[in-house]
Amino acid sequence: MPLFRPIHHTFAPHVGAAQMMHALALLAQPWKWKDGTEREALRCALARQYSADVFLFASGREALVGLLKALKGPERAEVIVQAFTCLVVPNAILAAGKVPVYADIGPDTLNLDPADVERRITPRTQAIICQHTFGIPADTHRLRALCDRYEILLIEDCAHMMPDKHGPTTVAKDGDAILFSFGRDKAVSGITGGAMLSRRPGLSVQLQAEEGRATSLSLLHIKRLLLYPFVYAIARPLYGMGIGKVLLILARTVGALVPILTSAEKQGTMSPTLHKLPNACAALALTGFQRLTAINDHRRALTTYYFAEAAQRHWTFPKAIHPDLPLQKFPLFMKNAEGIRRALKKQNIHLQDGWSGCTICPPGSPQESVCYTPASNPVAESSATMILSLPTHPTMTEGQAHALAERLDILLKQTI
Ligand SMILES: Cc1ncc(COP(=O)(O)O)c(C=O)c1O
Structure with a gap:
């Protein structure tokens, strides 16, 4: 017998009554969509919790482009990233003019295997991105030691997990830079959004310049983002009857939903243009972060x-x-x-x-x-x-x- 309520990963996993009420309140206040106090409040909260300078962008992938652009170095410098990752990560590396080099994972962690990482280091290696896949902590201790030995930047990709006061204490601790995503299925959802945290003063100056050059998403785009909880709240319970899927296709076709991957991204390209984190998304992410x-x-x-x-x-x-x-x-x-x-x-x-x-x-x-x-x-x-x-x-x-x-x-x- 099929279940009446769907079990799922991706049908708006954060959308309950509270996020819907919050999105509704935000929809009614368009003057708060682009700019407002919540973005700075989110920045302060992240800086306090993780002891780093915080730079905010419209998505995690854009935050990564911002960091890699800020990282000066030779043309086509290499960035080591794990195989078994999301397409947007190598897309971001390429958008910043660098080259992704893949290292294998350990079967026990689904994260970078430090021994294989070492084999892939060359004189052109500028950074290692260490992903905590599905929230399983990576071996940042060994990767930190490698980065120190070869003078490489360690970027912790925390898109899948935000540690809280109970830990895990090894996550977001050893990285020179830390990436968080506020995507709709991430640890905390702003529907979209990303943060790059820096613990290197020189890098922070460059990141600040990148954030300063970022442009605002249009009001129409932000409105489409804020509609997402409502579209899913209607479609999700109807999914088992087949109607939910039709509604979602319809919503996408009329442009009421912002896709997670654009068609250009699906083909392996990403624009290097960066956007500011909309204040409305920061407000949702801040509420999530407080919880x-x-x-x-x-x-x-x-x-x-x-x-x-x-x-x-x-x-x-x-x-x-x-x-x-x-x-x-x-x-x-x-x-x-x-x-x-x-x-x-x-x-x-x-x-x-x-x-x-x-x-x-x-x-x-x-x-x-x-x-x-x-x-x-x-x-x-x-x-x-x-x-x-x-x-x-x-x-x-x-x-x-x-x-x-x-x-x-x-x-x-x-x-x-
Ligand atoms: C491992 C990993 N890193 C980074 C990102 C980028 O996050 P965003 O969707 O906010 O661009 C994702 C997104 O799915 C991801 O899975």
């Missing part, structure tokens, strides 16, 4: 639950996961991940999150355009085919997690 510990505690509770279920049912998952991490999603490894996902979809359980079956995600991303050589990172390539992730987002309930575990278990037993 960060509660949001992360919810993720911790679901991680603990899945961890116990996986251990009891002998499901395989990356060994670095422990039960008190606020994971953005809980990855399992299984042989027929795609088949299981298809079978779950028939039950109104939508676990396609764009992070499976691809080393540059989502599936179908143009590998050549972003300098990725197929078969060059065996661990990333084999892990990616086996991943099936379980949601931990703020609107995923413990009851839904229980229903998901039960249904997954039945399917897995049927396919043995």
Whole structure:
């Protein structure tokens, strides 16, 4: 029997009554959309929590372009990034005039393997981007030591996790620069937005100049962003009946929704033009950030639950996961991940999150355009085919997690 309420990763995971009311209030105050006090309040809150200078942009990818443009160096300098990453990361490296070089991941962490990183360092290497995939902490300690030895910048990509006062204490600690995303499915949602934090005074000066040159998104664009919670609030409960999907396609066709990836981005290109974080998005992100510990505690509770279920049912998952991490999603490894996902979809359980079956995600991303050589990172390539992730987002309930575990278990037993 299909579930009445969909279980999902991507159908507006932060949108509950509170975010809708906030978006409604913002829609009624267009004078606050571009500029206002909330952007500076968000900057101060981030600076206080993570002890760094904070620069705000319209998305995480733009914040990364801002940083890499600010980083002066030789033409076509190299930036090491992990295989099994989001297409927007190499797009941003290329947009800033640098070259992405891919290093393999460890199967226990889904994060950079420091030994492989060292093999990929050349005299042209300018920075290493270390991603905390799905909220699993990367080995920043070893990467910091490498960066110090070779005089390379360490950028921590915290798009998938914002540590709170309970940790994880190793995340956002060792990086020279820290990237946060306020995208709609990230740790904290501003619907869109990104922050680059700098702990290098020289870099901060350059980043300030980049932020100063950024232009505002149009009022129409911001209005479309603010409509997103309402479109999903209507479409989400109707998804199981097929109507929700039609509504979303319709909303996209008439331009009421801003896509996560533009068609140019899907083809492996990104404009180097930077935009300011709209104040309206900063206001939403600030409210989320003020609730960060509660949001992360919810993720911790679901991680603990899945961890116990996986251990009891002998499901395989990356060994670095422990039960008190606020994971953005809980990855399992299984042989027929795609088949299981298809079978779950028939039950109104939508676990396609764009992070499976691809080393540059989502599936179908143009590998050549972003300098990725197929078969060059065996661990990333084999892990990616086996991943099936379980949601931990703020609107995923413990009851839904229980229903998901039960249904997954039945399917897995049927396919043995
Ligand atoms: C690992 C990683 N880094 C950076 C980003 C960029 O974030 P944004 O969507 O805010 O541009 C993403 C986005 O999905 C991501 O997954």
